[in-house]
Amino acid sequence: MSSQLTADFIVVGAGPAGCAVAARLADSPGAPSVVVVETGPATPSWLSRVPIGIAALVPFRGRHNYAYQTVPQAQLDGRRGYVPRGRGVGGSSLINAMICTRGQPQDYDGWAAQGCAGWAWRDVLPVFRRIEDNARGADEWHGAGGPLAVDDLRSPSPLSRAFVEAAVQCGYPRNDDFNGPRQEGVGLYQVYQRDGRRLDAGRAYLDRPRPNLRVLAGRPARRILFEGRRAIGVQIGDRAWRARREVIVCAGAIGSPQVLMLSGIGPAAHLRELGIAVLHDAPDVGEHLQDHIDYTVNLRVRARGLIGNNPATIVRIARSIGAYRSRGEGMLTSNAAEAGGFIKSRAELERPDLQLHFCIGMVDDHNRRMHFSSGMAVHVCVLRPASRGRVRLAGADIVSAPLIDPNFLSAPQDMALLLEGARIVHRILAAPALAAYRGRQLYGTGTEDDDGLRALIRAHADTIYHPVGTCRMGADARAVVDPRLRVRGVEGLRVADASVMPALVSGNTQAPSAMIGERAAAFVLEELG
Incomplete structure (x- = not known):
C-alpha cells in the first residue's frame, strides 16, 4: 500500500451514520485523518434540494438511487418488492421524506434488555438532543445548535390538516410533537429542512471543509483488507487504502452485510458457493432483516392542496417558484408525506403499533405507476413486524x-x-x-370483507423504506457486532448504521441512524483515550 493512500480512519458509506462518524472523528482532538468512501456522487441532484422533488427521486434508478428489487415475495402474490436506497454523499437522506422521528423509549430499552448495554432510552436521548437544531428551541426532549436542522413544514396543505382533524374525529389524540413526552397521536411531521430546503446528512455534517477529512465519492469500496484477522484498509476501486487505526462500515442495512460478506465475513457455506475465501464464519451476517411493511389507500380527488401528474399541478409548481426562492415557502417545500401519526390497533395496548403517513398526492407502487389526475394517499405500516428476512450476495x-x-x-x-x-x-x-374530499379509490372500494382486503394487501403492500437488522448488535456469540459496534471475530473493524439495530424502531430511521453514527465515533474516541 502506498503511504500516500493512508488515513487514520476509513469510513465506508456516507449516509446519515457515516457522515456523523466521519465528522465527529475529524473534529476530535488531534485532528486524525479520515477518508470517507462513497459509491455515489459527491453532489446531490437539484431535485434533492427541493423537498417536493422526492416524488421524482424515489421511483427511478439513477445516480442517486440504487432502486433495488427484492426476490419474489411469497405472501405478496409472488411480486418483487421495491427497495429505493439513496446513493451519494448523504445516503438515503438524499431521497427520503425528511421525517424526523426517533421511535419509542421502549424500543431502546428493549435493545438494552437484549444485552445491548448502554443503548437504553436514557443513554440515547442525550445523543438525539445533541445532534438536533430544532426550530422550536431546546428543552428536555429537543436540542438546538446541533448539525441536523429540524423544522416545521413551511406551507402544509389544508388537506393534511383535514386528515389530522378526521383522525381526531375518529378518537385518536392530537399530537404536535412525536418526539416529545409521548409519541401516540396524529399531527403534522417535523422535517429535516432549513429555510424550506432539504438538509441531507452530507450537507449537515460534511459541508464545512476540514483539511483532515477527504471524501472519495464515485468510488466503490470493493472489500475490506486484512492482515491476519485485523482490518488494515479498504480496496477502493482499483486502489488499496490503509487505515492506521480502524475501518468503520456505514453502508446501511443492505450495503453493510454485502461489504462484510465480500470481505470474507459471513455465512461460510454461502461465501464458499461464490468462491469467496472465508475469514470468519459469521452466520448472522445478512440475517434478521426487518422492515416496515406498508399498505396504501389511494384516492382520486380534485381539490386545492393536492398534486398529481396533470396540468393543474404544473401551473401550481410554476407559480410557487418565486415564493420558494425568495422565502422558502410554498408547495415546493412539501415533503409530500406531511401528516400522519402513531396509533394503537387496540385501545388496551401499552403503546402504538401502527404508523400513518398522509400524502398530498397518490403514491401507486412508489409513484412508479403514474396517473394523470390529482389525489391523496394514506399509508399504514406495522411498526414492529414479526417477519424476518435476509440479505445474501448474488455475485x-x-x-x-x-x-x-x-x-x-x-x-x-x-x-x-x-x-x-x-x-x-x-x-x-x-x-x-x-x-368534501371523498374521491374514488384507485384499488378496491373501501367496503371489502376481510378476504377481499387481504387480497388487496397482497397485491399492493410493500416497504415504507426502513430496513434494519442485518448486522445485528448483541451480547450473544452469534451477534455480528458487540454493543460497542465492534465486529466479532476480527479486530479494527466496526459497523455503524441501521444494520446493527437488534429490533426495528417504531418510526422513521434517519434520526436513529445518525444517533448510531454519533455513538460509534464516541466509542472509538473513548477507546483511543
Missing part, C-alpha cells in the same frame, strides 16, 4: 445487486395487524373532516 463483486428477501408477512400476525390498520384508514377517510 462475488460489489457491482452485483444483493439478493434482498424481507420475507414480508411471513408472520401471520403482521397480516392481521396490517388488515386492522387498513380498516382504520378507511374509517378516517370516512370522517366528517374529509367529507
Whole structure:
C-alpha cells in the first residue's frame, strides 16, 4: 500500500451514520485523518434540494438511487418488492421524506434488555438532543445548535390538516410533537429542512471543509483488507487504502452485510458457493432483516392542496417558484408525506403499533405507476413486524445487486395487524373532516370483507423504506457486532448504521441512524483515550 493512500480512519458509506462518524472523528482532538468512501456522487441532484422533488427521486434508478428489487415475495402474490436506497454523499437522506422521528423509549430499552448495554432510552436521548437544531428551541426532549436542522413544514396543505382533524374525529389524540413526552397521536411531521430546503446528512455534517477529512465519492469500496484477522484498509476501486487505526462500515442495512460478506465475513457455506475465501464464519451476517411493511389507500380527488401528474399541478409548481426562492415557502417545500401519526390497533395496548403517513398526492407502487389526475394517499405500516428476512450476495463483486428477501408477512400476525390498520384508514377517510374530499379509490372500494382486503394487501403492500437488522448488535456469540459496534471475530473493524439495530424502531430511521453514527465515533474516541 502506498503511504500516500493512508488515513487514520476509513469510513465506508456516507449516509446519515457515516457522515456523523466521519465528522465527529475529524473534529476530535488531534485532528486524525479520515477518508470517507462513497459509491455515489459527491453532489446531490437539484431535485434533492427541493423537498417536493422526492416524488421524482424515489421511483427511478439513477445516480442517486440504487432502486433495488427484492426476490419474489411469497405472501405478496409472488411480486418483487421495491427497495429505493439513496446513493451519494448523504445516503438515503438524499431521497427520503425528511421525517424526523426517533421511535419509542421502549424500543431502546428493549435493545438494552437484549444485552445491548448502554443503548437504553436514557443513554440515547442525550445523543438525539445533541445532534438536533430544532426550530422550536431546546428543552428536555429537543436540542438546538446541533448539525441536523429540524423544522416545521413551511406551507402544509389544508388537506393534511383535514386528515389530522378526521383522525381526531375518529378518537385518536392530537399530537404536535412525536418526539416529545409521548409519541401516540396524529399531527403534522417535523422535517429535516432549513429555510424550506432539504438538509441531507452530507450537507449537515460534511459541508464545512476540514483539511483532515477527504471524501472519495464515485468510488466503490470493493472489500475490506486484512492482515491476519485485523482490518488494515479498504480496496477502493482499483486502489488499496490503509487505515492506521480502524475501518468503520456505514453502508446501511443492505450495503453493510454485502461489504462484510465480500470481505470474507459471513455465512461460510454461502461465501464458499461464490468462491469467496472465508475469514470468519459469521452466520448472522445478512440475517434478521426487518422492515416496515406498508399498505396504501389511494384516492382520486380534485381539490386545492393536492398534486398529481396533470396540468393543474404544473401551473401550481410554476407559480410557487418565486415564493420558494425568495422565502422558502410554498408547495415546493412539501415533503409530500406531511401528516400522519402513531396509533394503537387496540385501545388496551401499552403503546402504538401502527404508523400513518398522509400524502398530498397518490403514491401507486412508489409513484412508479403514474396517473394523470390529482389525489391523496394514506399509508399504514406495522411498526414492529414479526417477519424476518435476509440479505445474501448474488455475485462475488460489489457491482452485483444483493439478493434482498424481507420475507414480508411471513408472520401471520403482521397480516392481521396490517388488515386492522387498513380498516382504520378507511374509517378516517370516512370522517366528517374529509367529507368534501371523498374521491374514488384507485384499488378496491373501501367496503371489502376481510378476504377481499387481504387480497388487496397482497397485491399492493410493500416497504415504507426502513430496513434494519442485518448486522445485528448483541451480547450473544452469534451477534455480528458487540454493543460497542465492534465486529466479532476480527479486530479494527466496526459497523455503524441501521444494520446493527437488534429490533426495528417504531418510526422513521434517519434520526436513529445518525444517533448510531454519533455513538460509534464516541466509542472509538473513548477507546483511543
